[in-house]
Amino acid sequence: MNRVAIPLAVFGALLALPLIGLSSYTMHILVLVLMWTTIGMAWNLLGGYCGQVSFGHAAYFGVGAYTAGILYFKLQISAWWGIPLSVAVVSVFAFLLGYIVLKLRGPFFALATLASGEVLRITTENMGEFTNGTLGILIQQRTWIEKTWYYYIILAIAALTFVVIRKLVASKWGYYFVAIREDQDAAESLGIDTTRYKTIALVISAILTGICGAFYTNYMGYIDPHIVFALHDISIITIMIVMVGGVATEWGALIGAGIMVLLAEWIRAIPGLGASHQAFFGILLIAIIIFLPNGIVGDLPKITRLFRRARA
Amino acid sequence: MRCPTLVLRAAFAVSICGASLLQGADPLNLSIPLPLTGGQAKFGEMMKRSYEMATDEINAKGGVKGRKVILAFEDSQAKADSARAIVEKLIDVKKQPIIIGEYTSACAKAVAAVANERKTPYLIVASADDAITQQNYKYVFRQNVPNAYYAQGLVSFFKDVVKPQSIAILFESSDFGTSGAADMEKHAQRMGMKVVLKEKYEKGAVDFKPILSKVKQAAPDVIFMVSYVMDASLLMKQLKELRVDAKLFAGGAAGFALPEFVDNAKDAAEYVVTATLWTPQVKYKGAKEYADKYKAKFGDFPSYHGASAYSAMYVVQDVLTRAKSLSQEDITAAMKKTDLQTAYGHIKFEDRDGYQNQCFSETFVLQVQKGEHQTVWPATYANQKYLFPIPKWRDRK
Numbered sequence: 001m002n003r004v005a006i007p008l009a010v011f012g013a014l015l016a017l018p019l020i021g022l023s024s025y026t027m028h029i030l031v032l033v034l035m036w037t038t039i040g041m042a043w044n045l046l047g048g049y050c051g052q053v054s055f056g057h058a059a060y061f062g063v064g065a066y067t068a069g070i071l072y073f074k075l076q077i078s079a080w081w082g083i084p085l086s087v088a089v090v091s092v093f094a095f096l097l098g099y100i101v102l103k104l105r106g107p108f109f110a111l112a113t114l115a116s117g118e119v120l121r122i123t124t125e126n127m128g129e130f131t132n133g134t135l136g137i138l139i140q141q142r143t144w145i146e147k148t149w150y151y152y153i154i155l156a157i158a159a160l161t162f163v164v165i166r167k168l169v170a171s172k173w174g175y176y177f178v179a180i181r182e183d184q185d186a187a188e189s190l191g192i193d194t195t196r197y198k199t200i201a202l203v204i205s206a207i208l209t210g211i212c213g214a215f216y217t218n219y220m221g222y223i224d225p226h227i228v229f230a231l232h233d234i235s236i237i238t239i240m241i242v243m244v245g246g247v248a249t250e251w252g253a254l255i256g257a258g259i260m261v262l263l264a265e266w267i268r269a270i271p272g273l274g275a276s277h278q279a280f281f282g283i284l285l286i287a288i289i290i291f292l293p294n295g296i297v298g299d300l301p302k303i304t305r306l307f308r309r310a311r312a
Numbered sequence: 313m314r315c316p317t318l319v320l321r322a323a324f325a326v327s328i329c330g331a332s333l334l335q336g337a338d339p340l341n342l343s344i345p346l347p348l349t350g351g352q353a354k355f356g357e358m359m360k361r362s363y364e365m366a367t368d369e370i371n372a373k374g375g376v377k378g379r380k381v382i383l384a385f386e387d388s389q390a391k392a393d394s395a396r397a398i399v400e401k402l403i404d405v406k407k408q409p410i411i412i413g414e415y416t417s418a419c420a421k422a423v424a425a426v427a428n429e430r431k432t433p434y435l436i437v438a439s440a441d442d443a444i445t446q447q448n449y450k451y452v453f454r455q456n457v458p459n460a461y462y463a464q465g466l467v468s469f470f471k472d473v474v475k476p477q478s479i480a481i482l483f484e485s486s487d488f489g490t491s492g493a494a495d496m497e498k499h500a501q502r503m504g505m506k507v508v509l510k511e512k513y514e515k516g517a518v519d520f521k522p523i524l525s526k527v528k529q530a531a532p533d534v535i536f537m538v539s540y541v542m543d544a545s546l547l548m549k550q551l552k553e554l555r556v557d558a559k560l561f562a563g564g565a566a567g568f569a570l571p572e573f574v575d576n577a578k579d580a581a582e583y584v585v586t587a588t589l590w591t592p593q594v595k596y597k598g599a600k601e602y603a604d605k606y607k608a609k610f611g612d613f614p615s616y617h618g619a620s621a622y623s624a625m626y627v628v629q630d631v632l633t634r635a636k637s638l639s640q641e642d643i644t645a646a647m648k649k650t651d652l653q654t655a656y657g658h659i660k661f662e663d664r665d666g667y668q669n670q671c672f673s674e675t676f677v678l679q680v681q682k683g684e685h686q687t688v689w690p691a692t693y694a695n696q697k698y699l700f701p702i703p704k705w706r707d708r709k
Contacts, residue, residue, distance in 0.1 A: 024430075025401040032393060125485050125512070134490045134512075138421055140447055145429045220392065222421045224487060227392055265397060268387060275348040275387060 007162065010254075014155055018148050027147035031219065033254075033261045034154045035212050038161045040241040040253030042208035045165050047239070048248035049174065050201040051181025052102070056113030058234035059120045060206035063093050064213025065228040066124060069137035072217075074130070079139060082214035090210030091203050098202040102195060105184070114235070121229030136224025143218065150219050157215060161208050166250065168204070177201055209238075244288050246295025255296050259288075339380040342628070343406065344413040345398040345423065347390035351516065354541055354572060355415050358614055359437065359621035360385055363413075365605065366625035376632045381625075388419055395419035396426055403430050409638050410435065410631070412624055415617075417441035417487045424452045433644045437624045438617045440566075441487045442495075445667045451640075453647055453661050453669040455627065456589055456620055459491045462565050465675035466587040467499045469689040473700055474560050476533035480509040482523060482547065483538040483564075489515070492538035492564045508532045515543055520550050528556045538564035545576035552580040555705045560585060571612035574680055581680045583702040585688070590616035590656055591676050593687040593695040598655035613685065616656075623654035 014034075018027065039057065047053045067089045068082020101112040124131045131137070144150065168174050176197045179187040188194050217223050228234065237260060245256025263284075268277045292299040344363060347356040367383050375381055388395040395414055402408040403426070411427050411434040414420045420439035427434035428449040436444065436452065440459040445452060470476055479500050483489035493510060500507050508530040511523050524547075527535060535558045537547055544567035551561065563586035567573055574581045592603035592613045602622050606614045614622075627650060632638065635646035648669070652659045657673040664670075677689035679698055688698035 023401075023404040025397065025404045028397055028400045032397075122514075134485050135441070135443070135487045136418065136421075138425075138443060138447070142425065142429065220396065220422060221425050222392060222418070224418055226486065227418060233391060265394075268394070269401075271384060274385075275353070277387065278349050278389075 011155075011159055015152075018151055024147050027151055029262060029265055031147060031150050031154055033257045034151070034158045035215065035219075036237070036241055036257035036261055037254045038154070038158045039209050039212050039238050040245065040257055041158075041161050041165055042205045042212075043238045044242050044248065044253055045168065045177075045208075046201045046205040048242060048252075049169055049181065050177040050198060052198060052201065053110050053239070054113040054202075054205075055110045055231075055235050055239070056115070056117035057205075057209050057238045058229045058231060059097065059113070059117040060090050060094060060209040061213040061216070061234050062117070062120055062124065062225070062229040063090050064210030065217045065223050066131060066137075066213075067210070068214040068217035069139075069223050070131065072139055073132060073137045078143075079214070079218050080143070082217060083211055086210040086214040087207050090206050090213075094203045094206030094210075095199065097206075098199045102198045102202065114231070117229055117231060117235055121225045124225040124229065131225070134224060134226070136222060136227070137217070139217070139221040142221045154212075154215055154219075157211055162250070164204070164208070173197065173200065240285065242295070244285065244295055246297030246299070249295065249297040252295050252297040259296075339382045340376055340632075341382050341384065341406065341408070342410075342412070343384040343386055343398070343402050343408060345386050345388045345395050345402075345411075345419075346413055347415050347419075348385065348387040350389050351540065351542070352390040352415055354570065355438070355617050356387075358570075358618040359413070359415065361610060362602075362606070362614060362618040362622035363625055365602070365609075366622045370625060370629050376629050381629075388414065390416050390419060392418050392422040396422045399423045399426050403427075403432050409433075409640050410628065410643050412628060413437060413621075414439060417444065420444055424449055427451055431644075432640050433647050435624055435627065435647070437620045441491055442667075443491075445670045448668060450668075451644055453671075454667075455624060455656065455659060455671050456616070457672055457675065458667060458670065459488065460495045461672065462492060462589070462675060463496055463499060463587045465677050465689055466562060466564075466585070467503070469585065469677045469698075470505075470534065471503060473689075473698060474534060476505055476559060478506040478508045478530075478532045479534045479536055480511075480527050480530055480532035480558075481507060481536050481538075482509075482511050482513060482520075482527070484515040484540065484543055485512050486515055486540075488540075488566065489538045496536055496538075496564065505534075513543070515540065517543065518546070520547055521554060524550055524554050524556055527551075528554060531558075533559045534562055535560075536562045536564060537568070539567045541567035541570050541572050542576070544568045544570075544573050545581070548577040548580040548584060552705055557704045559701060561702075562586065565589065565616070569615040569678060569685070570617075571615070571685065574683055574685065575612075579683075579708070582683070582708070583680065583699055585677050585679045585698075586685075588616050588676050588678050589673070590619040591678055591685070591687040591693070594657070594676070594693055596655055596657050597653055602655045619656045623656035623659065626654050627652060627659055 043057055064086040067086040068079040071077045071082050072079040097116050104112050125134050176192050180194050184194055241256035241260050244259050246252030264281055267281050346360055367381050371380050386398045388398055399411055414423050417439045420436055424444055428451045433451050436454040438456050442458040442460050445454045481493045481496055483493035497507055513523055561584045565587045568586035569588040603613050630652050631646045635642040650659055659671050661669040661671055676687055678685045679688045686696035688694050
């Protein structure tokens with residue numbers, strides 16, 4: 001019962017949020033939270049359930065973003081078509097990259113994915129004719145000034161991602177993913193085609209990330225290789241969101257994105273903290289990771305126990 | 313399991329309260345987005361100090377229409393989405409009728425798009441990319457010349473003094489670097505200079521030797537580099553280590569024009585010339601006072617970034633005083649009519665050569681002489697004679 005009721009309640013609450021008249025600043029932050037939630041959930045499928053820790057999700061985000069950007073820049077077609085088109089483009093990219101990187105395991109896989117993001121960034125920078133290189137792509141007129149539609153679009157994407165991942169994880173494939181995470185050799189000996197299922201997890205994860213990239217192009221109206229293929233600002237933040245929220249949990253990405261975007265923004269704006277806000281935020285993250293190694297959602301029993309003891 | 317929504321709501325309430333506390337009644341609150349952390353922090357710091365200096369002076373003379381100006385700064389970390397978040401907040405929550413600041417072109421583009429959509433005037437202080445004022449944005453004004461004009465003074469120095477036959481162009485992979493290099497290439501072709509090498513490098517690299525070896529092989533008359541501060545000094549140090557000689561080493565403003573460039577590159581910086589948009593020796597009214605005051609307070613002369621930020625506050629004072637009301641439309645109308653002498657030069661926003669609301673001003677050439685930036689070109693503004701030809705590396709002490 002709860003498995004349906006809670007998501008519906010959260011979805012309903014999020015659906016109703018814009019109706020209470022939030023400022024466009026708050027809406028901007030909310031849009032970012034939902035976007036990062038989606039990317040976090042997508043990463044979680046590959047990193048959390050399938051156990052393949054990717055340091056290169058910026059690659060898929062960037063390819064999605066540039067699919068939309070190039071449609072506008074080269075063909076003068078609305079960048080919104082980038083969202084459906086990015087599904088095709090990103091899956092091809094993910095399949096090719098996966099073919100190379102999924103042969104590797106553990107830290108080698110992580111490093112290979114990290115490199116794939118960087119390789120794509122440098123390639124994009126140097127394909128000046130096609131991508132406008134480091135000058136980036138600027139969409140002259142965004143579709144709406146109001147944020148409500150952007151909010152509902154990203155909410156729809158996030159909800160869809162949530163459903164897709166829940167269905168996947170509960171299916172036979174989900175069990176294969178977990179089996180691969182727990183012990184790849186054992187999984188193989190049970191007859192699971194590990195390369196195949198790892199590729200499936202990667203491609204789905206990449207597609208969902210790529211859709212967010214295409215959305216980002218439409219939403220921000222400006223992309224350049226340093227922004228969308230950023231190692232720190234995209235790939236690492238994605239991992240942090242899942243780590244802080246809780247690896248292989250349904251709600252981890254939402255909580256993690258809330259902390260990484262909302263809390264970071266709030267701390268940044270504390271007057272008087274000045275340039276030290278990053279150190280402050282860093283310490284907070286370190287504390288979370290030390291005391292709640294399974295993330296906030298993963299260690300929820302631990303937190304509730306702590307509160308109960310404090311009350312007693 | 314009701315936790316997710318609860319946490320979210322709580323975080324909200326806190327963020328909303330935090331923001332609304334800052335709305336004051338009588339004094340004029342202005343928040344400025346700047347990079348205060350990360351790779352561009354040096355520029356942000358200089359601009360922050362300069363905004364503050366100007367504001368103190370303005371407040372000492374009675375503020376804007378009798379209202380005291382209170383400045384606040386928000387760190388955008390040179391990230392486009394943070395810059396946008398800040399500006400959305402300023403426009404929407406704090407109801408600030410005018411936006412000033414930002415530094416990198418990528419951030420300025422993000423801010424300009426929002427400002428124009430929300431019909432809020434935005435004064436750009438030191439972001440170079442040509443495209444920003446070519447978008448028919450009605451509400452975006454730029455005080456510094458666009459990138460295509462950065463090297464004009466330098467090019468005339470080439471023409472009249474150096475007379476080079478060939479040039480090598482090195483630039484960092486950013487929109488500033490790419491557009492600066494492209495513009496220099498056009499200048500070179502017009503002058504009949506041969507571009508023997510045009511190479512892009514990763515900003516923040518630690519080793520430029522592979523590229524510099526190529527430069528050495530090409531043996532150009534002039535080596536022209538566009539980069540921010542750390543790369544600029546490292547490039548010169550490694551040019552010295554590799555003994556790459558040229559008739560002239562030239563920088564395209566930004567990193568080369570900062571005092572930190574000389575501090576970091578030490579004697580490798582000697583004789584290097586750079587384009588700049590302002591120098592402490594210009595004869596604009598108030599320029600010398602500003603430069604001396606800055607030096608007395610912080611130990612170094614400021615570069616054009618600081619001067620532009622300093623003067624921007626005076627432009628804001630002038631505009632807000634002339635504006636019929638503090639509505640966005642009235643401020644924009646007043647901004648369009650700006651005609652003001654500042655320490656940064658004559659500020660006037662024009663529509664020409666494909667740019668809108670763009671201020672055009674003269675550009676200069678600095679040369680490092682005995683560890684100090686000196687103005688050497690145009691001759692009418694020079695405080696020191698240029699040193700040319702320059703000695704080869706092995707002939708230096």
